[in-house]
Structure formats: C-alpha cells, structure tokens
Amino acid sequence: MSDASYTLYDSRLSGNAWKVRLLLSHLGLPFRRVTFNLPEGKTRTPEFRAKNPVGKVPVLELSDGTALFESNAILAYLARGTRYLPDEPVAQATVLQWMFFEQSEALKNLAPARFHVSISKRAKEMAADVAKWHEGGYKALDIIDARLQASPFLAGDRYTIADISNFPYVSMAHEGAFDMTKYPHIAAWLDRVRSQPGYVPLIQD
Amino acid sequence: MSDASYTLYDSRLSGNAWKVRLLLSHLGLPFRRVTFNLPEGKTRTPEFRAKNPVGKVPVLELSDGTALFESNAILAYLARGTRYLPDEPVAQATVLQWMFFEQSEALKNLAPARFHVSISKRAKEMAADVAKWHEGGYKALDIIDARLQASPFLAGDRYTIADISNFPYVSMAHEGAFDMTKYPHIAAWLDRVRSQPGYVPLIQD
Numbered sequence: 282m283s284d285a286s287y288t289l290y291d292s293r294l295s296g297n298a299w300k301v302r303l304l305l306s307h308l309g310l311p312f313r314r315v316t317f318n319l320p321e322g323k324t325r326t327p328e329f330r331a332k333n334p335v336g337k338v339p340v341l342e343l344s345d346g347t348a349l350f351e352s353n354a355i356l357a358y359l360a361r362g363t364r365y366l367p368d369e370p371v372a373q374a375t376v377l378q379w380m381f382f383e384q385s386e387a388l389k390n391l392a393p394a395r396f397h398v399s400i401s402k403r404a405k406e407m408a409a410d411v412a413k414w415h416e417g418g419y420k421a422l423d424i425i426d427a428r429l430q431a432s433p434f435l436a437g438d439r440y441t442i443a444d445i446s447n448f449p450y451v452s453m454a455h456e457g458a459f460d461m462t463k464y465p466h467i468a469a470w471l472d473r474v475r476s477q478p479g480y481v482p483l484i485q486d
Numbered sequence: 487m488s489d490a491s492y493t494l495y496d497s498r499l500s501g502n503a504w505k506v507r508l509l510l511s512h513l514g515l516p517f518r519r520v521t522f523n524l525p526e527g528k529t530r531t532p533e534f535r536a537k538n539p540v541g542k543v544p545v546l547e548l549s550d551g552t553a554l555f556e557s558n559a560i561l562a563y564l565a566r567g568t569r570y571l572p573d574e575p576v577a578q579a580t581v582l583q584w585m586f587f588e589q590s591e592a593l594k595n596l597a598p599a600r601f602h603v604s605i606s607k608r609a610k611e612m613a614a615d616v617a618k619w620h621e622g623g624y625k626a627l628d629i630i631d632a633r634l635q636a637s638p639f640l641a642g643d644r645y646t647i648a649d650i651s652n653f654p655y656v657s658m659a660h661e662g663a664f665d666m667t668k669y670p671h672i673a674a675w676l677d678r679v680r681s682q683p684g685y686v687p688l689i690q691d
Binding site: 334335343347349350351352353354355357358361370371373374375377378380381382384385386388389424427428 | 539540548552554555556557558559560562563566575576578579580582583585586587589590591593594629632633
C-alpha cells in the first residue's frame with residue numbers, strides 16, 4: 282500500500298473520528314488528515330455532502346475517491362482480514378452486535394450529554410434533555426459494565442473493533458456528567474484499551 | 487440445515503424484528519417464532535436478559551443456544567455468503583454504512599414518532615418530543631430519498647440487507663405523522679422492496 286492511500290476527514294473533538302484514528306494507528310496505516318473546525322460549517326457544504334450526505338465527520342476517502350461514512354462501517358472496512366475483526370461467523374456477528382449497540386443504546390445518550398455539558402455548555406437550559414440522556418446512558422453503561430465483568434473485551438477475549446467503537450464516548454462519559462466511579466469493570470477496560478499497541482489520544486496535534 | 491435451527495424472539499409490531507423475518511423469508515430458512523406481547527414485560531425478565539441484556543426483541547437463538555441481539559447484526563450474520571450481502575470490501579462497507587445510518591439517523595427519529603403517535607397515542611402530551619423526531623426524521627428521509635433518486639437500492643443496483651434494515655421504519659413513517667407524499671423515490675423503492683421474492687408483511691398471524 283502506498284503512503285497515504287487514505288484521507289480521513291475529521292475534527293479535533295469528534296469521538297466518532299477518534300475511533301477511525303485509533304484503528305488506523307493500530308494497523309500502522311498512513312493517512313492524510315483533513316481536520317475541520319466544525320463551527321465553521323465546512324461539513325455542511327455541497328462539496329462535503331457529496332462525500333457524506335449526512336454532513337458529519339468522519340469520512341474516509343479511498344485512493345480511488347470512494348468516500349465511506351458512518352464511523353463503524355469505516356472500522357469494519359479497515360479491520361477486514363485483521364486481528365481486529367474475527368472472520369468466524371458467530372464471532373464476527375458478536376463484534377457487529379456490540380457496534381450496533383454502541384449506536385442504538387450508548388452513543389445517542391453519551392455523545393449529546395458530553396457535547397452540551399462540556400462543549401456547548403448549555404446543560405442548565407437543557408436540563409430536561411440531559412436527564413433523559415442520563416437515564417438512557419446509565420442503562421447502557423450498566424450493560425457494558427456487566428459485560429466487562431464477564432469478559433475482558435466486549436466481544437470476548439480479544440480486543441476488536443467492538444471495543445474501538447465503544448471506547449471514545451464511554452471514555453469521555455464523565456464529560457457528560459456521568460458518575461463513572463460506580464463502574465469498576467469499565468475503568469479496568471479503559472486501561473486495557475489505552476495499553477493497546479498504537480493507542481492514540483483524542484487530541485494529537 | 488435441519489428444520490427450525492433458529493428461534494426468533496419477536497413481537498407483533500416490532501419493526502426491528504420484522505427486518506429479521508423478512509430476511510429469513512427471503513432466504514427460505516425455517517425458524518421457530520416466540521412472539522412476546524411487550525406490555526407484559528417478558529423481555530425484561532432475568533431469563534430474557536441473559537439472551538439480550540438490553541431487554542428488547544429481536545433475539546435470534548442458534549441451535550447451539552447462542553443468542554444474537556441487535557437486528558442489524560442478526561441481518562449481517564444471516565446474510566453472509568448470500569446475495570443480500572456482497573463480499574467485495576467496498577460494496578460490503580457501503581451496505582454496512584447504510585445499516586449504521588439506519589441506527590444513527592433514521593430509526594432513532596422514525597421509531598419513537600411512530601410509537602407515540604400510533605401505538606401509545608401520547609403524541610399530544612409529547613408534542614415537543616414529536617417535533618424533535620420530525621426534525622431529525624425529515625433530515626434522514628431527505629437523504630434516503632436523494633440516495634434512491636441516484637440508485638434503485640440503498641447500496642447500489644442490488645437489493646441488500648441495507649434495504650431490509652431501513653425498510654420497516656421508513657415504510658411505517660406515516661404512522662409517526664411524517665408526510666411521505668413528498669418522497670417519490672422512497673415510494674418507488676418501497677414498491678420495489680415489497681415485490682422481492684419472499685417479502686412478508688409486518689403482521690403474519
């Protein structure tokens with residue numbers, strides 16, 4: 282593979298884009314990085330919407346110009362044939378199951394709570410919304426903690442893209458005013474993820 | 487494969503469970519069906535949570551007792567190696583992309599609007615929530631309609647699990663008081679899906 286076959290469109294604070302940078306780093310794949318300052322609205326231009334009609338980062342552009350969106354689909358694409366996505370059917374389905382769980386139960390509560398508590402700082406005026414995100418988010422965190430009591434990683438004994446998918450917003454949940462002190466199994470898992478070869482923090486520049 | 491290698495735990499009105507019944511029918515796979523009446527709370531028992539900690543249908547149980555949850559992960563499991571999930575890497579990533587889109591953009595708005603407008607019938611007291619679901623839901627429907635103007639199916643020229651994933655809640659969006667008359671490309675696609683061999687309606691019994 283030639284240098285920088287991939288272009289990653291991201292932003293400095295996006296947890297979804299962080300997932301992709303984690304996996305690219307684990308795999309040692311070079312990539313060109315185009316980092317948007319989201320308030321400038323550059324993900325909402327017609328040019329960018331031709332890459333992702335949703336108008337969000339991350340987008341992974343391949344060397345032939347194909348643009349892939351949805352962070353978890355990008356993870357599955359990059360992980361194919363690697364140790365991060367098992368090929369055995371039930372094992373692979375279990376990885377995907379925890380990635381869809383991340384979208385359906387975890388991220389939709391953890392991400393907006395973090396955004397409005399720590400980034401837009403509108404938690405007071407949005408108190409009713411924050412309460413709903415906390416209600417749903419704690420249910421998701423309870424499930425994740427119980428799962429990580431039973432196995433070291435979400436899909437079993439090995440670190441996979443199921444962990445990479447769930448890690449960013451769980452690791453930043455405290456920024457959404459979630460009390461994480463009651464989740465010892467999540468705390469130990471966060472340490473296991475951070476000790477993986479090639480781990481990179483959210484902000485690298 | 488022996489008769490009824492699979493047990494599907496579902497409910498009569500679940501769009502997520504409908505996805506799985508659509509694919510099982512397309513593939514001609516026999517299955518045992520366990521249909522819960524959700525208000526009875528049987529998905530929230532410890533016994534059922536051992537199958538799916540989230541406490542929701544659908545769950546697909548394999549002949550060895552393995553339980554898979556998250557409807558889209560179940561679709562990917564069943565579709566592997568079939569015409570409904572291409573194996574070529576970019577084509578497969580495109581299918582997964584539209585399945586994650588279904589979770590991240592479409593279902594989270596379409597499903598609760600349908601539930602509270604047509605099933606719980608609490609739309610009036612939840613007017614502020616309904617307005618938010620409509621705002622997000624119309625954005626998702628705009629994107630789907632534009633995509634289906636460009637290609638007959640979500641992932642391109644062929645009917646795949648990307649379509650099966652998005653079909654139930656888009657086809658029932660009008661039950662959530664979405665005005666679907668402005669989406670001609672979605673209307674044509676709904677007809678294409680309904681004409682697929684093995685198509686089954688939501689309620690079969």
